[in-house]
Amino acid sequence: MDKQLLSMLVCPLCKGKLKYEKDAQELLCTFDGLAFPLRDGVPVMLEGEARRMSEEEKLEKAQKAAKEQAE
Amino acid sequence: MSEEKTTHFGYKTVATEQKQAMVADVFHSVAAKYDLMNDLMSFGVHRLWKRITIDMSGVRPGDQVLDLAGGTGDLTKKFARIVGPQGKVVLADINSSMLNVGRDRLTDQGYVGNIEYVQANAECLPFEDNSFDVITIAFGLRNVTDKDAALRSMTRVLKPGGRLLVLEFSKPTNPLMSKAYDLYSFTALPFMGKLVTNDSESYKYLAESIRMHPDQETLKSMMENAGLVRCSFHNMTSGVVALHRGIKP
Numbered sequence: 405m406d407k408q409l410l411s412m413l414v415c416p417l418c419k420g421k422l423k424y425e426k427d428a429q430e431l432l433c434t435f436d437g438l439a440f441p442l443r444d445g446v447p448v449m450l451e452g453e454a455r456r457m458s459e460e461e462k463l464e465k466a467q468k469a470a471k472e473q474a475e
Numbered sequence: 476m477s478e479e480k481t482t483h484f485g486y487k488t489v490a491t492e493q494k495q496a497m498v499a500d501v502f503h504s505v506a507a508k509y510d511l512m513n514d515l516m517s518f519g520v521h522r523l524w525k526r527i528t529i530d531m532s533g534v535r536p537g538d539q540v541l542d543l544a545g546g547t548g549d550l551t552k553k554f555a556r557i558v559g560p561q562g563k564v565v566l567a568d569i570n571s572s573m574l575n576v577g578r579d580r581l582t583d584q585g586y587v588g589n590i591e592y593v594q595a596n597a598e599c600l601p602f603e604d605n606s607f608d609v610i611t612i613a614f615g616l617r618n619v620t621d622k623d624a625a626l627r628s629m630t631r632v633l634k635p636g637g638r639l640l641v642l643e644f645s646k647p648t649n650p651l652m653s654k655a656y657d658l659y660s661f662t663a664l665p666f667m668g669k670l671v672t673n674d675s676e677s678y679k680y681l682a683e684s685i686r687m688h689p690d691q692e693t694l695k696s697m698m699e700n701a702g703l704v705r706c707s708f709h710n711m712t713s714g715v716v717a718l719h720r721g722i723k724p
Contacts, residue, residue, distance in 0.1 A: 408563060409591045416601040440601075446574065448594040449601035 405442065415440075416449050423469060430455070434466040482620055485683030494620045495596075499570055501618075501677045502546075506572035508672045509547050515667055522549075524716050528611060528642045529553050531709070531720055537561040538608040541632065543597055544568055544615020548577035548586075554609075555581075555590050565607075567593045567600075597625040602632040613642040617688045626701035633723040639703060645710070645717035646690040652713040660685065691717050 405424060413422055415433035422431040422440070430439040431447055438454040440447060448454075457465070480491040489497065505512065513521045528550065534540060536559045542551045545566040554564045566581075568574045571594055578592050595601050597612065597619050610629050619625045629639050647653040660682040668678025689697060691708050694717070698706045703721030710717050 406591055409565070409593075412565075412602050412606050413593070414601055414603055416596065416599040419604075443571070443594075444575075446578070446592045446594055447601075448571075450569070450594060450596055451599075453594075 405445065405447075409447075413447060413449070417451060423465070432457070432465055434462055434469060437462045483684075483687050485680040485687065487683075491620060495569075498618045498620075501680055502570040503572045504674050505668075505672050505677050506547075506570070506576045509573070509576065510549075512668065512671055512678075515671065516664060520712060524642060524711055524718070525549055525553070525613060527709075527711065528613060528640050528718055529557070531718060532609045532611065532638055532640050534558065534609050539606060539634075540564045541602070541607045541610040541629075542566050543600075543610060543612040543629065544618070545611075545613075546570075546573040546577055546615075548581045550611050550613055551577070551590060552581060552584070552586055554611075555586050558589060560589055563589050563591065565591050565593055565602075567595045567597075569594065569596050598628055599624070600628045600632050604631055605634045605637075606632045608634055608637050609640070610637070611640045611642065613640075614644070616641055616643050616694075617684050622689070623697060623701065626697055626703075630702045630721075630723055635723055637723045639698070639719075639721050639723070641694065641698070641719040643694070643717065643719075644685040644688060645694075645708075645714050648710055648714035652715070656715055691719075694719055 410424055415436055417436050420433055420435050422433055424431055429442040432439050437457040439457055440449050440454045481488050482491045482494050484494050484497050534554060534557050538558045540554045542564060545551050546568055548566055551564050551566045566577055574592055574594055598621050610633055616622055647656050664682050665675040665678045669675040695706050695708055698721040704724045706721040708717045708719040
């Protein structure tokens with residue numbers, strides 16, 4: 405995914421930064437617990453099309469992000 | 476029981492949350508023949524309306540441009556040439572069929588490198604504040620459920636000094652033109668739609684939605700309410716189409 409585009413994209417709900425998960429081809433918003441899919445490389449930034457993360461996944465991803473930031 | 480919120484879908488009144496899906500069906504149905512239909516319906520004049528939009532945008536090499544509801548990519552193509560390799564054009568549409576047709580067409584014609592594609596809703600754009608020098612929405616605002624929210628969202632993602640251009644059907648300024656236009660759009664358009672796309676309902680929606688769209692002065696004040704300044708409009712083809720422009724302060 406294009407770096408410049410990634411730096412421009414935010415969550416359409418909270419306008420927070422997104423985490424790009426390359427393997428899953430998803431853009432994660434841990435605040436809203438939404439995973440926006442990339443379909444054929446195109447980010448689908450619609451709430452209705454996003455996967456809802458479980459509470460455990462939300463927590464795990466948020467911790468991981470905090471750890472990465474600390475490093 | 477609480478009252479259900481309603482909006483218009485052409486002349487029909489529908490629940491607000493239904494409109495988005497109904498508009499989606501229209502564009503999934505017409506995507507493949509969209510460009511051909513535009514040429515037929517407007518006698519090719521839509522190309523001129525779009526060229527004027529580009530001219531009025533003041534776009535320059537290196538600019539960041541958002542072509543919203545950009546569908547099959549007519550404006551994106553022209554913008555991509557002007558902004559060059561240092562600039563970027565984001566083609567965004569809420570409808571996956573329209574976006575796919577646009578991407579395939581532009582890629583086939585060799586437009587790659589400075590164009591990105593995003594599926595997004597104009598009412599809640601997924602971009603950082605102050606991202607774009609130019610935003611265009613051509614024949615798209617009419618189909619958005621909450622137009623005020625969309626205009627606010629566009630204003631948010633414009634850079635200070637950035638320009639929003641809204642190209643949209645409007646209210647004909649001359650009564651004779653208005654009569655001819657009514658006759659044409661309520662009889663000829665659905666008929667052509669039936670012939671070319673086998674879908675007269677979608678083109679009936681087109682004609683009706685144009686009549687329901689805010690007129691020149693109303694849209695201008697909506698843009699001012701969204702926080703844009705120096706808002707103005709230019710009628711084209713006797714007001715069948717109007718180009719509105721506003722600047723983010």
